[in-house]
Amino acid sequence: MTIRTASRGRAAATAAAVCALAVSLAACSGTTKNDSKDDSAGGPAASSAKADPNAPLKKNLTMAFLPKQINNPYEKIVDDAGIAAAKSFQGTAKEVGPSDASASSQVSYINTLIQQRQNAILIAANDPNAVCGPLKQAMKQGIKVVSYDSDTAKDCRQVFINQASSESIGRSLIQHIGEQVGYKGKIAILSATQNATNQNTWIEYMKEELKDPKYKNMQLVKVAYGDDDDQKSFQQTQGLLQAYPDLKGIISPTTVGIAAAARYLDDSSYKDKVVLNGLGTPDQMRKYVKDGTVAQFSLWNPNNLGYLGSYAAAALASGQITGAQGDTFTAGKLGKFTVGKDGEVILGAPTVFDKANIDQFHF
Amino acid sequence: MAMAPDTRSPAPGAGAKAEPPLTAGLRMRSVALRWDTAVVILLIAVFLVGLGTTDGFTGSGNLAFAFNDISEVALIALPMTLLVVAGEIDLSVGSMLGFSSALAGSLWNAGWAFETIVPVVLVIGVLGGLLNGWLVTRVGLPSLAVTIGTLALYRGLASVVLGSDAVTDFPERYANWTANTTTVPGTFLTYPIVLFIVLAIVTAFVLHSTSFGRSLFAIGSQEDAAFFAGIRVKRYKLLLFVLTGLFSAFAGIIFTLRYGSARADNGTGYELLAISAILLGGIDFDGGKGTLVGAVAGILLVGVLRNLLTLNDVPNEVQTVVTGLLLVASVLTPRVIGVITERRQRRAAMAAGPAGGAVT
Numbered sequence: 276m277t278i279r280t281a282s283r284g285r286a287a288a289t290a291a292a293v294c295a296l297a298v299s300l301a302a303c304s305g306t307t308k309n310d311s312k313d314d315s316a317g318g319p320a321a322s323s324a325k326a327d328p329n330a331p332l333k334k335n336l337t338m339a340f341l342p343k344q345i346n347n348p349y350e351k352i353v354d355d356a357g358i359a360a361a362k363s364f365q366g367t368a369k370e371v372g373p374s375d376a377s378a379s380s381q382v383s384y385i386n387t388l389i390q391q392r393q394n395a396i397l398i399a400a401n402d403p404n405a406v407c408g409p410l411k412q413a414m415k416q417g418i419k420v421v422s423y424d425s426d427t428a429k430d431c432r433q434v435f436i437n438q439a440s441s442e443s444i445g446r447s448l449i450q451h452i453g454e455q456v457g458y459k460g461k462i463a464i465l466s467a468t469q470n471a472t473n474q475n476t477w478i479e480y481m482k483e484e485l486k487d488p489k490y491k492n493m494q495l496v497k498v499a500y501g502d503d504d505d506q507k508s509f510q511q512t513q514g515l516l517q518a519y520p521d522l523k524g525i526i527s528p529t530t531v532g533i534a535a536a537a538r539y540l541d542d543s544s545y546k547d548k549v550v551l552n553g554l555g556t557p558d559q560m561r562k563y564v565k566d567g568t569v570a571q572f573s574l575w576n577p578n579n580l581g582y583l584g585s586y587a588a589a590a591l592a593s594g595q596i597t598g599a600q601g602d603t604f605t606a607g608k609l610g611k612f613t614v615g616k617d618g619e620v621i622l623g624a625p626t627v628f629d630k631a632n633i634d635q636f637h638f
Numbered sequence: 639m640a641m642a643p644d645t646r647s648p649a650p651g652a653g654a655k656a657e658p659p660l661t662a663g664l665r666m667r668s669v670a671l672r673w674d675t676a677v678v679i680l681l682i683a684v685f686l687v688g689l690g691t692t693d694g695f696t697g698s699g700n701l702a703f704a705f706n707d708i709s710e711v712a713l714i715a716l717p718m719t720l721l722v723v724a725g726e727i728d729l730s731v732g733s734m735l736g737f738s739s740a741l742a743g744s745l746w747n748a749g750w751a752f753e754t755i756v757p758v759v760l761v762i763g764v765l766g767g768l769l770n771g772w773l774v775t776r777v778g779l780p781s782l783a784v785t786i787g788t789l790a791l792y793r794g795l796a797s798v799v800l801g802s803d804a805v806t807d808f809p810e811r812y813a814n815w816t817a818n819t820t821t822v823p824g825t826f827l828t829y830p831i832v833l834f835i836v837l838a839i840v841t842a843f844v845l846h847s848t849s850f851g852r853s854l855f856a857i858g859s860q861e862d863a864a865f866f867a868g869i870r871v872k873r874y875k876l877l878l879f880v881l882t883g884l885f886s887a888f889a890g891i892i893f894t895l896r897y898g899s900a901r902a903d904n905g906t907g908y909e910l911l912a913i914s915a916i917l918l919g920g921i922d923f924d925g926g927k928g929t930l931v932g933a934v935a936g937i938l939l940v941g942v943l944r945n946l947l948t949l950n951d952v953p954n955e956v957q958t959v960v961t962g963l964l965l966v967a968s969v970l971t972p973r974v975i976g977v978i979t980e981r982r983q984r985r986a987a988m989a990a991g992p993a994g995g996a997v998t
Contacts, residue, residue, distance in 0.1 A: 305751020306809040345954055374954040378804070378901055379893075386703045386818075387948045390694025404806040405897040408817060409703075416698070428806075469802030470901060500802075 326595060326602045333593040336366035338395040338585065339388050341381055343425065343471075345372040347503065349530040349556060349577060350399060350424065352638050357397065357581030363607060364589055366394075376468055376503060378402035385409035389416060395588035398432070399424035403472050407431040419591035423584045425473040433591055433598035434618045436584045438575040439625045441473070444528070445480025447573065447625065448552060449490070452524045455550040455570065459492045460523030463515050465536055465553075467503040467529040477528050496522070501532045508535035516545055527553035533572060537563040557628055557636040564633050571629040578638055580622055583609055587620055673920035673972050674932030681939045688946045695949060699818060701826040704945035705938070706818040706896070709830035710735065710889040710905065712937045715912040716834075716841045717881035719933045722916060723845065725858040725925025726774065726875060729785040731886040731912060733792035734766050735905030738890025740796035743805030743900025752809050759887050766792060767883020771876035781879075789909065796902035805900040816896040830892050842930040850874070858925025914961070915940045918968045927972075936968070 340357055342350035354370040361368035371387070373380035378401055386409055388396050396413055400406050400422055410420050410431040420427075423436040438444075452462060464481065466474045478498060485495055496519055501508025508531055516522060522545075527533040533555040540546050546568055555572045563569040586606035587596070596602035602614040612620050628636065688695040695701070714731045721728055738759045745755045766788070773784045814820050815829050822832060845851040856864040857871050865871045889908075894900045919936025921928030940961065947957045 305753035306812075307749050307751045308746055308807065309749065310809070369951070371948075371951060372954070374958070375907075377903060377906055378899055379897055379904070382897070383703075383707055383945070383948055386700065386707075387694070387945075390697045390700050390949055392694075402804055402897075402899050402901065404804060405899040407898060408819075408896075412699075412819065469903070470804050475802075 324594065324597055326597045326599065328595050328603055330594045332364050332589055332595070333394075334365040336361070336364075336394045336589055336592050337391075338366060338368040338397060338588050339391075339393050340368060340370045340372075340581070340584075341384050341388070341396060341398040342370065342372045343399045343401050344376040344380075344503070345370070345374055347376075347531070348559070352556070352577040353399075353424065353581035353584070355581065356578040357585040360582040360585035360607065361589070364586075366585075366589060368585060376401050378405040378470065381406050382409055385413060389413050389418065392416075393418060394592045395419040395421060397421045397423055397584050397588055398427065400427040400472060401425070401468070402470055403428045403431075419588055421584055421588045421591065423580060425471055427472075429617050432618070434587050434596070434614065434620055436580065436587055437619050437621045438577075438580050439623060440621055441476040442480050444554075444625060445477040446484040448477070448526050448528060448554075449481050449484040451571065451573070451627070452526055452550060452552045453490060453493060455552065456493070456523040458489060461494050461496045461519055461521060462524040462526065463496055463519065463522060464498045465508060465511055465515070465525055465527040465529075465532045466498055466500050467532060469500050471503075471529075474528060481526070493523075501527075501529075501535065503529055503531040505531060505535050508532045509539050512536040512539040516543070516549065522549055524550040524552065527551065527555075529553070530555050530559060530574075533569075534559040537568050541566065541568045554625075555628075556638055557633050558638060560628070561633055564628070564630055571627055573625040573627045575622055575625045576638070579609060582606065583612070583620065583622055587612070672975060673968065674929050674935065676971070677919055677932055677935040677939060677968070681935050681942065684939065684942050684946060688942065688949075692946060692949050695946065699821075699826070700945070700949070702821050702828050703818040704941055705826070705831045706816075706828040707945070708937065708941035709816075709828070709834055709896075710893045711908055711911045711915060712834045712934075712941075713830070713837065713885050713889045713892070714882070714908065715916050715933060715937050716837055717878060717885045718912050719916050719921055719928070719930060720841065720845060720851075720854055721875075721878045721882055722913070722921050722923065723858050723925055723928055724854045724875060724878060725861060726781040726878070727785065727913070727923075728770060728781065728879060728882045729909045729913075730766065730770060730788035730792055731882055731889075732905045732908035732910075733789045733796065734763060734883055734886035735890040735893060735908055736902055737766070737792040737796040737799070738763060738887040739894045739900045739904040740800035740902040742891060742894050743803065744800050746808065746900065747803075747805055752812060756891055759891060760884060763883045763885075763887020763890075764880055765883070766887070767880035768876070770883065771879030774879065775872040775876050793902070793906075800900065800902045802902070806898055808895055808898060808900075813895045813898060816892050818896075830896070838930065838934050842934075845930050854878075855926055858922075858927070860926075911940070914965050918965055920968060920972065922972070923969070939964075 338361055340354040342354055358368040358370065371384055373384065381401055382405065385406060389412060396418055398406065403426060407428050410427060414420055420432040421434045421436060422432045426435045464478060466478060485493065497515065499511040499515055501511045512535060515525065525536055527536050533553040536551055537560065540549060540551055541563060551569050553572055554574050556574060560569060560572055583606050590596045590604035595604045596614055598614060598618040600614055600616055603611060605611050614620055718728060741762060742755050742759050770785055770788055773779050774781045818828055821828050853864065853869045853874060856869060857874065861871060893904055915937040916933040917923060918939060919932035921933050944957060
């Protein structure tokens with residue numbers, strides 16, 4: 276049985292009518308991007324209150340870590356360290372979060388934390404903007420918001436704990452791999468999700484660094500995305516080497532990606548032909564460093580990142596800092612930190628791990 | 639196939655004349671109705687448990703948030719209910735949501751007026767639905783296979799249109815309309831949910847009080863019989879696919895405004911959320927059975943339950959297990975009830991003995 280042409284004609288007519296309507300609307304003055312208020316110009320959401328660096332650290336603070344996804348091994352380390360740090364100033368912290376790293380998945384958790392009247396929320400954002408609405412609601416209700424690992428839009432949090440300056444991470448990864456491949460040949464990047472704020476910032480700086488004349492014989496041929504999923508990262512590695520058999524190096528600035536890529540290289544004919552570098556954890560990478568699949572990789576200490584996050588949230592909740600540039604606070608054993616531009620607090624330079632030092636680290 | 643006992647052919651392979659679909663539908667409804675009632679009762683129970691045990695449940699804007707948070711899935715589930723009743727399925731809805739979001743984002747970036755973007759995106763939704771419906775009704779392919787294909791196709795198109803960008807800064811006056819902080823004064827109802835309620839009432843009327851709705855039940859329980867009874871099976875199905883496409887595109891607009899972020903991966907997995915919610919509400923996956931009240935109760939139950947479990951810090955994995963168990967129960971219970979009723983009837987017939995069958 277066929278749809279009669281009359282009805283098809285009618286459908287087409289309807290579609291045409293709607294299109295015509297759309298076009299005629301376009302002719303009227305509608306709301307376009309240029310009329311929209313540009314919110315991104317706003318700075319960090321520092322409150323108007325004055326910071327009092329000598330205020331005592333409040334006791335019994337409640338805080339929650341909201342990672343990109345609950346089963347991300349790296350963020351688990353950060354959050355566990357943060358939870359332990361909270362105990363040291365008699366606060367309680369917990370980790371809650373979604374099982375998938377999509378833009379929308381964190382939002383319902385933020386709502387929950389508002390209802391639970393937590394003193395502070397520490398978030399590693401899957402999407403800088405999707406979490407904004409509820410985070411602003413949280414701040415309106417006096418809840419302090421700290422982002423870590425992956426930033427939100429600047430006006431949706433008070434402080435961003437940056438593991439290392441994004442620029443130094445991006446540039447150093449290119450410098451390292453440049454040395455390893457002799458500044459010659461094709462390289463590729465294996466990233467996490469397409470929208471991960473931190474990944475994309477680092478990749479921007481990698482591209483910046485590659486503009487330096489000393490890299491003129493190196494080409495970045497592709498940025499692949501493994502979505503921080505082991506299986507998918509493994510397949511993407513395979514795909515890269517299939518597509519570019521003469522590939523000289525892969526940079527994977529994500530712990531899930533580098534481990535999956537190392538696993539693939541370890542059992543493949545490319546083992547000694549392709550250099551793998553990036554950001555990984557010593558426990559995941561130990562085996563591959565020892566068997567020569569990977570010569571070196573880098574990372575900041577995630578324990579310290581969580582520790583610093585906890586103390587920054589406590590300093591905010593106690594009124595020692597507001598998130599304004601120049602505020603200072605002491606983060607326990609890590610010492611004194613100063614809030615920089617846009618509410619950024621920088622942890623420090625990443626550590627390079629190789630055969631010589633890897634056994635000194637366990638995380 | 640989980641055919642209900644009433645509609646099962648007396649002997650396999652025998653060209654036994656099946657019951658007229660309408661009476662079969664009605665008879666089955668009495669069974670399905672029990673499950674509907676159970677879901678409604680469960681919904682009320684979960685609500686009362688929330689009121690009794692969890693502080694934040696009625697806290698500042700929590701209910702508004704909880705319901706607003708399922709508004710896109712709920713909107714998609716309405717035409718999906720009609721489609722499943724008619725014995726078809728559309729798995730491309732989550733991808734269509736993403737495609738609509740990505741398209742809205744890229745047109746917004748290109749400087750189009752938002753008032754123009756909306757109708758254009760809706761037309762794309764209609765076209766996507768037409769493609770699904772055409773492949774199913776004209777080419778005669780099974781909808782499960784077709785929409786698995788278009789699930790990938792529309793998601794792929796979303797990535798083509800927007801790549802890995804995330805587009806933000808949509809007009810505030812429209813974004814506010816979708817925000818969970820904007821409610822109908824004096825209630826916890828947000829505007830997307832108000833829209834859902836209105837559309838749910840319309841859908842309930844169409845499904846249960848019009849000849850069109852009755853035709854859908856007929857198509858779902860016995861497609862050939864419906865066709866020979868003069869029902870325009872293919873045209874109706876095509877219309878339903880167009881509706882799911884349209885609603886998915888519209889849900890994409892709401893999603894984009896609500897999160898303030900247009901992305902190609904928006905709405906990933908929403909097809910399963912929508913389908914599982916209506917199955918939970920007692921809509922039979924084989925078509926021909928179910929009520930819209932049940933479907934709506936199923937949707938709301940998913941939303942309230944998720945909110946309540948999250949408020950009580952129940953880990954995500956456990957939440958998934960709870961939802962899964964509920965879903966299995968919802969598919970299983972009507973079957974079990976059906977089998978029990980059948981046995982009882984058989985026993986009653988046996989007890990009536992040889993004299994049985996005499997019509998008094």
